Amino acid sequence: MQPLPDWGNGVAPNVITAKNLRKSFGTFTAVDGISFAVQKAECFGLLGPNGAGKTSTIRMLYGYSPSSGGELHLFDQRITDDWRTVKNRIGVCQQEDNLDPDLSVRDNLLTYARYFNLAAADARATTGRLLKFFALDNRAATNIRELSGGMKRRLVLARSLINNPDLLILDEPTTGLDPQSRHQVWERLEELKTGGLTILLTTHYMEEAARLCDRLVIMNQGRILVEGRPHELIRQYVGREVIEIAPTDAALITCLQSRGLHFETFGQRLVIHNQADTGLFAALTEIFDGRRCTLRPATLEDVFLHLTGRELRE
Amino acid sequence: MRNLSISARWVRVWQRNFSVYRHTWKISFLPPLLEPLFYLAAFGIGLSSLVKGFSYRGQEIAYLPFIAPALLAITIMYNAFFETSYASFVRMYYQKTFDAMLATPLTLEEVITGEIAWAATKAVIAALLMQSVISLCGLVHYPEGLLLLPLAALGGLAFAAIGMVFTSLVPNIETFNLPIFLFITPMFLFSGTFFPLQNLPTWAQWLAQVFPLTHLTMLVRACALGRLDLTLMWSLFYLVAFFLVAYPLAIRGMRKRLIK
Ligand SMILES: Nc1ncnc2c1ncn2[C@@H]1O[C@H](COP(=O)(O)OP(=O)(O)O)[C@@H](O)[C@H]1O
Numbered sequence: 001m002q003p004l005p006d007w008g009n010g011v012a013p014n015v016i017t018a019k020n021l022r023k024s025f026g027t028f029t030a031v032d033g034i035s036f037a038v039q040k041a042e043c044f045g046l047l048g049p050n051g052a053g054k055t056s057t058i059r060m061l062y063g064y065s066p067s068s069g070g071e072l073h074l075f076d077q078r079i080t081d082d083w084r085t086v087k088n089r090i091g092v093c094q095q096e097d098n099l100d101p102d103l104s105v106r107d108n109l110l111t112y113a114r115y116f117n118l119a120a121a122d123a124r125a126t127t128g129r130l131l132k133f134f135a136l137d138n139r140a141a142t143n144i145r146e147l148s149g150g151m152k153r154r155l156v157l158a159r160s161l162i163n164n165p166d167l168l169i170l171d172e173p174t175t176g177l178d179p180q181s182r183h184q185v186w187e188r189l190e191e192l193k194t195g196g197l198t199i200l201l202t203t204h205y206m207e208e209a210a211r212l213c214d215r216l217v218i219m220n221q222g223r224i225l226v227e228g229r230p231h232e233l234i235r236q237y238v239g240r241e242v243i244e245i246a247p248t249d250a251a252l253i254t255c256l257q258s259r260g261l262h263f264e265t266f267g268q269r270l271v272i273h274n275q276a277d278t279g280l281f282a283a284l285t286e287i288f289d290g291r292r293c294t295l296r297p298a299t300l301e302d303v304f305l306h307l308t309g310r311e312l313r314e
Numbered sequence: 315m316r317n318l319s320i321s322a323r324w325v326r327v328w329q330r331n332f333s334v335y336r337h338t339w340k341i342s343f344l345p346p347l348l349e350p351l352f353y354l355a356a357f358g359i360g361l362s363s364l365v366k367g368f369s370y371r372g373q374e375i376a377y378l379p380f381i382a383p384a385l386l387a388i389t390i391m392y393n394a395f396f397e398t399s400y401a402s403f404v405r406m407y408y409q410k411t412f413d414a415m416l417a418t419p420l421t422l423e424e425v426i427t428g429e430i431a432w433a434a435t436k437a438v439i440a441a442l443l444m445q446s447v448i449s450l451c452g453l454v455h456y457p458e459g460l461l462l463l464p465l466a467a468l469g470g471l472a473f474a475a476i477g478m479v480f481t482s483l484v485p486n487i488e489t490f491n492l493p494i495f496l497f498i499t500p501m502f503l504f505s506g507t508f509f510p511l512q513n514l515p516t517w518a519q520w521l522a523q524v525f526p527l528t529h530l531t532m533l534v535r536a537c538a539l540g541r542l543d544l545t546l547m548w549s550l551f552y553l554v555a556f557f558l559v560a561y562p563l564a565i566r567g568m569r570k571r572l573i574k
């Protein structure tokens with residue numbers, strides 16, 4: 001069943017309200033009636049495996065593709081009504097790298113600013129400020145082709161902020177980045193969040209979602225499976241801690257079954273969620289080789305894999 | 315949702331292409347300056363002695379003044395068509411420039427209009443450069459030659475629009491070989507460019523009337539020779555109509571291709 005969306009507490013106005021939103025490509029339904037609301041100054045996450053419908057959803061949000069059904073309100077107006085004003089207030093960081101390779105770093109920003117009809121003086125000022133904020137100011141004259149992956153992403157982010165948006169939409173902002181670059185992006189996003197910017201982000205990095213998102217939904221095959229705050233979802237679906245045992249064997253499985261324990265196996269790996277019995281880990285390390293057993297805090301990744309399964313999706 | 319959603323904002327797309335062009339102008343300026351010199355040398359020195367003067371629209375004409383304006387018309391066609399075919403395709407498909415633009419308040423109509431207007435501008439710049447060269451050779455009659463500028467703009471728009479129609483249709487960049495082989499090359503050869511149309515069999519003369527290059531060549535030649543007459547109105551009308559049909563087709567095609 002589709003969980004009911006959290007329509008907010010009635011105080012903060014919604015920046016995005018999607019009701020039963022749908023997107024089909026021919027006979028294929030990519031987004032199958034999803035509902036959610038994003039409040040002002042909130043960071044909201046759309047999580048899901050590849051093909052879950054994340055990109056299709058946000059493309060409707062920023063007016064790139066028309067929806068096949070449902071209702072969509074941005075800033076409390078239907079996007080169909082006055083889409084140009086609405087789009088003026090949104091910054092978008094698309095999934096594919098689409099910086100302009102014919103232009104330098106600075107010209108990428110200045111050219112983009114013109115698409116928003118920004119006055120030249122404003123554009124120059126904002127460009128200077130953003131280049132500094134994203135530590136690109138000493139690269140202003142560089143050609144895009146000479147930038148590292150991390151710099152490119154930061155420039156895409158800078159570009160999406162050129163119009164000083166009220167809503168920032170990010171489609172997998174850190175996919176393909178090395179850990180250093182990823183942390184750098186996260187720090188910038190956290191700063192923006194602190195400044196009160198509303199952010200909608202898609203990701204399949206659970207660490208990213210747990211760190212940045214106030215609330216999130218987990219999507220699979222075009223539907224929303226769950227919605228909530230990261231730590232609440234972890235408590236609710238996985239518990240506080242998780243025991244992981246690898247490799248598994250028949251004796252282990254028989255032992256766990258005899259104790260009436262709920263567990264999930266994934267290939268050579270076995271995971272026990274929600275264990276309330278704090279003595280269990282000690283008992284297991286007694287019976288089985290201690291090096292096979294790990295006790296660790298539950299993460300959003302456990303929730304994600306629990307809900308969407310572990311098979312590979314392509 | 316976005317019916318008739320076109321505003322002056324398309325200039326922003328034009329500006330983007332112009333700023334890229336400004337960085338590479340030294341290279342972009344060379345072909346239109348050198349090409350006519352190559353052609354004029356080859357035809358003027360090499361071929362002219364073989365070709366006697368002949369009658370064109372009732373008046374005697376030498377070979378060089380006959381083909382020089384045709385080269386100008388061909389330059390307009392090539393510059394406009396190649397910009398909205400190969401160059402726009404690269405921006406759309408490989409560089410995802412249109413995707414980035416469509417995440418801003420720009421509309422699809424504005425993006426495509428900006429691209430077409432830019433291609434026409436490129437054709438005008440190339441035509442101006444070439445015109446200055448052949449003018450120095452005494453092959454352009456003035457003041458009629460001043461009409462070549464708006465003519466280059468019109469021809470540029472027509473060929474840019476049809477180029478964009480193909481861009482909306484081709485599955486990959488190699489497929490442009492098809493319209494070039496079936497449309498551009500026959501036009502290049504059989505539009506009254508290198509020999510008068512009346513040398514062709516009657517059916518082919520009629521067929522050539524379909525080619526926009528036939529009409530552009532006729533108009534450019536009349537201006538360059540300073541021999542304007544009212545029958546040219548038909549060619550002018552044809553080019554305008556060609557653009558007015560191809561432009562909405564290009565927008566429709568691109569909408570179908572890009573907006574999913
Ligand atoms: N233009 C399209 N035409 C047909 N199918 C599409 C198109 N775009 C996306 N899809 C399909 O819709 C599903 C969801 O895609 P997408 O929204 O990109 O997923 P995600 O961003 O979550 O990885 C996928 O199965 C994808 O193949």
Ligand SMILES: [Mg+2]
Binds near residue numbers: 055056095
């Ligand atoms: Mg995606």
